[in-house]
Amino acid sequence: MSVPAIRIQGLKKNFGASEIIRGVDLDIHRGERHAIIGPNGAGKSTLFHLISARLPITSGAIELKGENVVGLKPFEINRKGLSRSFQITNIFHNLSVFENLRCAVLWSLGYRYSFWHRLAGLKDARQRAEAVMDDIGLGKRRDTPAGILSYAEQRALEIGITIASGADVILLDEPTAGMSNTETEEAVALIRRVTEGKTLVMVEHDMGVVFGLADRISVLVYGQIIATDAPAAIRCNAAVQEAYLGTTLNHD
Amino acid sequence: MNAAILSRGRLAVWCSCLALAFALPLVLKSGFVISLLCQIGIMAVFSLSYNMLLGQTGLLSFGHAVYYGLGAFATIHLLNAIGKGGGPFTTALLPFAGGLAGLAAGLLLGYVTTRKAGTTFAMITLGIGEMVAACSLMFPGIFGGEGGVSGNRVVGKETFLGFSWGPQVEMYGLIVLWAFACTVAMFALTQTPLGRMANAVRDNPERAEFVGYDTERVRFLMVVLSGFFAGIAGGLSALSYEIVTAETLNAHTSGIVLLIAFVGGIGFFYGPIIGAILVTVMQIVIGGMTHAWLLYFGLFFLFMVLMAPGGIASLIAVQRALWQAGLLGRMLPHYAATTLPVLILLAGLIGLVELSYALLTGDGSEGPSKVMSMQLELKTPAPWLTALAVTGIGITLTRWIGGRMRHEWNATLSTLHGDRS
Numbered sequence: 207m208s209v210p211a212i213r214i215q216g217l218k219k220n221f222g223a224s225e226i227i228r229g230v231d232l233d234i235h236r237g238e239r240h241a242i243i244g245p246n247g248a249g250k251s252t253l254f255h256l257i258s259a260r261l262p263i264t265s266g267a268i269e270l271k272g273e274n275v276v277g278l279k280p281f282e283i284n285r286k287g288l289s290r291s292f293q294i295t296n297i298f299h300n301l302s303v304f305e306n307l308r309c310a311v312l313w314s315l316g317y318r319y320s321f322w323h324r325l326a327g328l329k330d331a332r333q334r335a336e337a338v339m340d341d342i343g344l345g346k347r348r349d350t351p352a353g354i355l356s357y358a359e360q361r362a363l364e365i366g367i368t369i370a371s372g373a374d375v376i377l378l379d380e381p382t383a384g385m386s387n388t389e390t391e392e393a394v395a396l397i398r399r400v401t402e403g404k405t406l407v408m409v410e411h412d413m414g415v416v417f418g419l420a421d422r423i424s425v426l427v428y429g430q431i432i433a434t435d436a437p438a439a440i441r442c443n444a445a446v447q448e449a450y451l452g453t454t455l456n457h458d
Numbered sequence: 459m460n461a462a463i464l465s466r467g468r469l470a471v472w473c474s475c476l477a478l479a480f481a482l483p484l485v486l487k488s489g490f491v492i493s494l495l496c497q498i499g500i501m502a503v504f505s506l507s508y509n510m511l512l513g514q515t516g517l518l519s520f521g522h523a524v525y526y527g528l529g530a531f532a533t534i535h536l537l538n539a540i541g542k543g544g545g546p547f548t549t550a551l552l553p554f555a556g557g558l559a560g561l562a563a564g565l566l567l568g569y570v571t572t573r574k575a576g577t578t579f580a581m582i583t584l585g586i587g588e589m590v591a592a593c594s595l596m597f598p599g600i601f602g603g604e605g606g607v608s609g610n611r612v613v614g615k616e617t618f619l620g621f622s623w624g625p626q627v628e629m630y631g632l633i634v635l636w637a638f639a640c641t642v643a644m645f646a647l648t649q650t651p652l653g654r655m656a657n658a659v660r661d662n663p664e665r666a667e668f669v670g671y672d673t674e675r676v677r678f679l680m681v682v683l684s685g686f687f688a689g690i691a692g693g694l695s696a697l698s699y700e701i702v703t704a705e706t707l708n709a710h711t712s713g714i715v716l717l718i719a720f721v722g723g724i725g726f727f728y729g730p731i732i733g734a735i736l737v738t739v740m741q742i743v744i745g746g747m748t749h750a751w752l753l754y755f756g757l758f759f760l761f762m763v764l765m766a767p768g769g770i771a772s773l774i775a776v777q778r779a780l781w782q783a784g785l786l787g788r789m790l791p792h793y794a795a796t797t798l799p800v801l802i803l804l805a806g807l808i809g810l811v812e813l814s815y816a817l818l819t820g821d822g823s824e825g826p827s828k829v830m831s832m833q834l835e836l837k838t839p840a841p842w843l844t845a846l847a848v849t850g851i852g853i854t855l856t857r858w859i860g861g862r863m864r865h866e867w868n869a870t871l872s873t874l875h876g877d878r879s
Contacts, residue, residue, distance in 0.1 A: 298661040313670030
């Protein structure tokens with residue numbers, strides 16, 4: 207069996223005395239679309255923060271493509287091919303849409319901290335940024351400062367920045383939160399398109415999105431994963447239904 | 459997409475500025491004006507280097523004078539050490555040594571300061587600024603104690619292309635060349651991957667980390683490069699004044715450069731240049747007219763922070779946008795109408811300030827005192843009431859006519875933004 211894209215073992219995270227992640231074991235296969243669902247406060251976003259090193263872990267192990275990444279800094283993990291989006295839009299507000307995307311591709315193209323290259327002369331950076339810009343449907347907003355885009359446009363840009371570097375493991379934290387139905391449909395199509403051939407892990411509340419996109423679903427409840435399975439099996443899982451008391455997975 | 463660092467339009471503007479800078483001393487020949495222009499050139503480089511941190515990387519530094527001062531001291535010591543062995547050509551290159559000193563200081567101090575951004579960075583720069591300033595008084599051998607270190611920029615009798623740098627106007631030419639080269643270099647830096655990532659780190663350091671950049675490293679490199687240009691500015695000041703005192707690297711100098719950048723506009727590359735011109739002219743011209751210039755400067759700064767937080771450059775940018783949208787004509791009569799009440803208000807305020815200043819700093823003797831070229835009895839109500847009345851009229855008129863301008867302004871702006879979207 208091939209090395210999983212992400213392997214998490216015995217992962218724990220405490221904030222002071224309160225345990226938020228209480229022993230998570232999870233394998234994300236290469237090339238799969240994996241959704242993490244669970245009630246509010248289950249620790250889904252925290253799990254993302256731990257994988258991407260935004261927060262330090264308390265104990266456990268995290269491997270990215272077979273390589274231990276515990277203790278690395280966010281930018282080091284990003285350079286190993288893991289890219290993530292945020293639940294709260296996290297973009298460069300004063301820079302234009304195009305500049306946002308160009309910033310996102312510079313490192314992966316090897317320009318590092320160069321102060322001897324002229325940005326305008328970097329054809330590869332421009333082309334890649336423009337390709338992503340067209341992909342996320344913001345071609346007409348090229349020179350608009352990101353801060354004054356509409357909410358849905360900012361969310362699209364957030365996804366664009368996340369995928370622009372060409373990372374092969376993508377973490378999306380509630381990509382469709384706060385969107386209207388039409389916007390959600392467009393976002394799902396966008397996610398499907400841009401994560402083709404990549405490993406996708408997403409946290410999502412919209413069950414339509416989850417069951418439409420995911421190959422496998424993990425259910426996180428109170429810091430523990432109570433089930434990981436294909437969507438159809440998760441739907442019938444008794445433990446999952448119990449965790450979602452009062453809400454029905456079928457009609458959400 | 460243009461391949462050059464400067465687009466054609468920009469190149470024309472820059473060349474005109476260079477030509478203007480060289481032409482100025484041909485028209486304005488007084489020694490006072492030449493010295494003023496020299497100071498403007500030096501401060502323009504210094505404040506542009508400061509804005510690499512504040513405007514471009516979002517780092518508020520309270521200790522930027524350290525790099526400027528160390529550059530100045532390195533230059534003056536090198537000038538004295540070379541002594542008769544050098545010549546005008548070597549002297550002309552000395553500011554580069556000042557830049558290297560600034561760069562070295564940046565490597566050393568930047569390592570400590572750039573660990574954190576935000577308030578922590580500001581506080582550490584404040585601490586390091588104080589520390590270096592204190593050191594400058596502890597080691598009189600290097601920093602010359604209270605008297606400073608002096609030198610002579612004219613080395614030997616030979617000339618380089620006819621220049622000995624002796625006359626101040628020749629020094630001015632040298633400053634213009636250096637200032638232009640530094641400005642081009644600093645602008646070019648904004649157009650590189652590092653320059654752009656500095657903006658990204660300013661806007662959102664967390665996101666910058668998640669697109670693969672070590673924000674600490676970006677900040678560090680910007681501090682080092684900014685230290686280099688500040689050192690060059692310091693080197694130019696050492697050559698221009700032929701004396702460097704501990705004042706060049708203390709908190710006052712750090713404060714001035716912050717004010718210059720802010721007043722000029724930190725959101726624009728050229729903002730600090732406007733700030734350097736404005737503040738230096740205020741400092742030297744108004745400073746020559748009244749002892750209360752710092753008070754005026756403080757009031758002006760307050761006015762800018764409250765009314766135009768984007769600085770002069772942002773005001774210019776808005777006028778340009780209006781002009782391009784064909785809306786400037788709508789505002790011009792209102793600007794003209796507001797000028798008179800503002801001048802009346804200013805006259806009244808200046809009167810009050812000068813009267814108070816004369817009263818508080820006067821020798822307390824009876825009889826008329828000289829205030830603003832007038833013989834006035836400070837202990838009679840007449841001059842005070844006059845100044846108060848003028849101020850009152852000024853306030854009333856400004857509120858009335860200025861209110862109408864503001865109304866028109868808001869309407870025009872909404873038209874402008876309405877057209878845009």
